[in-house]
Amino acid sequence: xxxxxxxxxxxxxxxxxxxxxxxxxxxxxxxxxxxxxxxxxxxxxxxxxxxxxxxxxxxxxxxxxxxxxxxxxxxxxxxxxxxxxxxxxxxxxxxxxxxxxxxxxxxxxxxxxxxxxxxxxxxxxxxxxxxxxxxxxxxxxxxxxxxxxxxxxxxxxxxxxxxxxxxxxxxxxxxxxxxxxxxxxxxxxxxxxxxxxxxxxxxxxxxxxxxxxxxxxxxxxxxxxxxxxxxxxxxxxxxxxxxxxxxxxxxxxxxxxxxxxxxxxxxxxxxxxxxxxxxxxxxxxxxxxxxxxxxxxxxxxxxxxxxxxxxx
Amino acid sequence: xxxxxxxxxxxxxxxxxxxxxxxxxxxxxxxxxxxxxxxxxxxxxxxxxxxxxxxxxxxxxxxxxxxxxxxxxxxxxxxxxxxxxxxxxxxxxxxxxxxxxxxxxxxxxxxxxxxxxxxxxxxxxxxxxxxxxxxxxxxxxxxxxxxxxxxxxxxxxxxxxxxxxxxxxxxxxxxxxxxxxxxxxxxxxxxxxxxxxxxxxxxxxxxxxxxxxxxxxxxxxxxxxxxxxxxxxxxxxxxxxxxxxxxxxxxxxxxxxxxxxxxxxxxxxxxxxxxxxxxxxxxxxxxxxxxxxxxxxxxxxxxxxxxxxx
Numbered sequence: 001x002x003x004x005x006x007x008x009x010x011x012x013x014x015x016x017x018x019x020x021x022x023x024x025x026x027x028x029x030x031x032x033x034x035x036x037x038x039x040x041x042x043x044x045x046x047x048x049x050x051x052x053x054x055x056x057x058x059x060x061x062x063x064x065x066x067x068x069x070x071x072x073x074x075x076x077x078x079x080x081x082x083x084x085x086x087x088x089x090x091x092x093x094x095x096x097x098x099x100x101x102x103x104x105x106x107x108x109x110x111x112x113x114x115x116x117x118x119x120x121x122x123x124x125x126x127x128x129x130x131x132x133x134x135x136x137x138x139x140x141x142x143x144x145x146x147x148x149x150x151x152x153x154x155x156x157x158x159x160x161x162x163x164x165x166x167x168x169x170x171x172x173x174x175x176x177x178x179x180x181x182x183x184x185x186x187x188x189x190x191x192x193x194x195x196x197x198x199x200x201x202x203x204x205x206x207x208x209x210x211x212x213x214x215x216x217x218x219x220x221x222x223x224x225x226x227x228x229x230x231x232x233x234x235x236x237x238x239x240x241x242x243x244x245x246x247x248x249x250x251x252x253x254x255x256x257x258x259x260x261x262x263x264x265x266x267x268x269x270x271x272x273x274x275x276x277x278x279x280x281x282x283x284x285x286x287x288x289x290x291x292x293x294x295x296x297x298x299x300x301x302x303x304x305x306x307x308x309x310x311x312x
Numbered sequence: 313x314x315x316x317x318x319x320x321x322x323x324x325x326x327x328x329x330x331x332x333x334x335x336x337x338x339x340x341x342x343x344x345x346x347x348x349x350x351x352x353x354x355x356x357x358x359x360x361x362x363x364x365x366x367x368x369x370x371x372x373x374x375x376x377x378x379x380x381x382x383x384x385x386x387x388x389x390x391x392x393x394x395x396x397x398x399x400x401x402x403x404x405x406x407x408x409x410x411x412x413x414x415x416x417x418x419x420x421x422x423x424x425x426x427x428x429x430x431x432x433x434x435x436x437x438x439x440x441x442x443x444x445x446x447x448x449x450x451x452x453x454x455x456x457x458x459x460x461x462x463x464x465x466x467x468x469x470x471x472x473x474x475x476x477x478x479x480x481x482x483x484x485x486x487x488x489x490x491x492x493x494x495x496x497x498x499x500x501x502x503x504x505x506x507x508x509x510x511x512x513x514x515x516x517x518x519x520x521x522x523x524x525x526x527x528x529x530x531x532x533x534x535x536x537x538x539x540x541x542x543x544x545x546x547x548x549x550x551x552x553x554x555x556x557x558x559x560x561x562x563x564x565x566x567x568x569x570x571x572x573x574x575x576x577x578x579x580x581x582x583x584x585x586x587x588x589x590x591x592x593x594x595x596x597x598x599x600x601x602x603x604x605x606x607x608x609x610x611x612x613x614x615x616x617x618x619x620x621x622x
Binding site for chain 2: 098101102
């Protein structure tokens with residue numbers, strides 16, 4: 001086990017002194033400050049007219065006129081973040097020709113890959129945590145009052161889910177770094193997957209729904225419902241959608257799911273906010289799927305790396 | 313005789329390519345063994361098999377008494393490895409690169425620092441220890457690789473093409489370092505190379521590998537007699553003046569099997585070492601003996617002869 005921690009500390013050190021860390025941290029810092037500042041300004045005008053609950057959470061989800069909220073920014077940016085720290089984990093060792101030197105040392109192959117994964121994961125977790133704390137601090141300064149305990153709990157949950165989400169993309173990046181020999185190919189493949197889930201998935205869902213339930217000009221209500229139902233089911237295969245639903249439920253206490261599926265399954269729609277436990281219950285399936293996907297990616301990378309021939 | 317490597321009937325197939333095909337290899341403790349063969353003969357694959365970095369399709373291997381398939385970490389703790397075309401973490405300094413390897417071997421603190429410092433001094437990289445490796449030349453990287461093997465102080469070091477792509481001066485330095493490790497620390501060394509001259513210079517025993525098999529093995533002298541002269545003794549004489557009478561006389565001498573003219577020399581093949589008798593005969597007959605020496609066949613001639621036959 002000693003080898004794992006040696007690898008971990010070395011990689012962590014590399015990560016924090018790397019250029020990619022600086023660039024990513026700068027971008028995310030900039031967006032966090034801008035989005036929370038703008039939404040705080042937006043909020044104060046709203047608050048004067050309609051005092052409401054959970055003001056602090058709105059800092060994360062209220063978009064300004066031309067700027068996305070931090071939560072929706074993270075939905076698009078987190079994949080890139082994860083992939084950037086994973087896409088060259090293994091193949092760069094091959095192209096640098098360090099792989100046979102390292103593996104000739106008394107170190108288990110799995111310690112090596114685990115140490116690398118863990119180091120990037122911790123780097124990302126530290127990054128996201130410090131950004132979240134930064135937003136809370138800014139919020140206190142801008143709004144003039146601290147968050148309530150319940151709000152803090154929800155923010156903590158939001159952070160946890162974001163870290164898992166980033167972890168999934170990191171695992172995907174690491175997997176590609178094993179499957180593709182060249183770092184360029186694995187970077188392109190990772191970005192292709194990211195773009196697919198972020199943009200094309202919506203089109204694909206539409207196409208599939210149109211195929212299965214064609215909507216003519218005289219389509220019945222039933223057909224419409226079925227059409228949106230299929231669309232939503234397809235979208236559920238995208239980690240981006242899953243993440244979006246999960247954080248919406250966590251950060252918006254009145255959220256009970258969107259779309260036709262939620263409408264059909266919920267017999268009654270109370271308008272009062274849910275407790276944190278109830279919100280968790282709403283997102284439990286999504287959360288499980290997210291964790292499972294990350295684990296599957298990692299398991300495949302693991303299996304692929306253990307049987308990989310070392311010939312460089 | 314104690315063997316540090318015992319490999320019997322090794323096979324390694326990549327899809328349909330037979331990289332190693334029934335190889336037997338025995339390396340004695342304390343020797344420098346040269347693995348010699350053209351590119352693609354199976355040298356690197358053999359080395360990867362010894363290190364346990366790749367699994368044999370079939371066959372038995374024991375390295376330092378352990379099976380690298382079953383107990384890879386025990387083997388790796390005792391072996392030092394210098395890969396062909398070595399690579400380092402370019403953004404780290406020479407020192408940091410070595411310290412990482414030290415930590416992976418469970419060395420830390422003062423002990424690690426002392427060993428690394430000594431090794432860097434030995435290979436002449438002390439002055440640049442805290443420079444990033446990306447500023448290093450190929451020869452410097454290669455010497456850094458040697459330093460890595462040195463500070464680990466293994467029982468057995470595997471050096472894959474340690475001098476490839478390095479100028480003669482640098483290659484000379486590296487060969488001296490290898491000899492020094494062998495002499496001073498008693499390290500057993502497996503040296504793979506296609507550069508015959510170097511192998512000839514420092515190796516105690518040589519194995520010629522072709523198509524995944526060891527086709528000839530032994531000390532240089534043994535190989536010479538086995539492959540070139542079919543067990544006979546051969547030497548050259550230079551005489552002044554060179555007359556046909558003398559040639560006839562020498563041809564009739566006892567033990568001479570063959571005598572032929574090669575430029576200014578007479579090449580004599582005999583059953584045993586009859587050089588002093590021949591010399592006496594020449595002088596007694598009133599001729600001047602300018603030169604008499606054994607045929608200094610180089611490894612290259614042996615090597616070429618071997619691959620011509622195949």
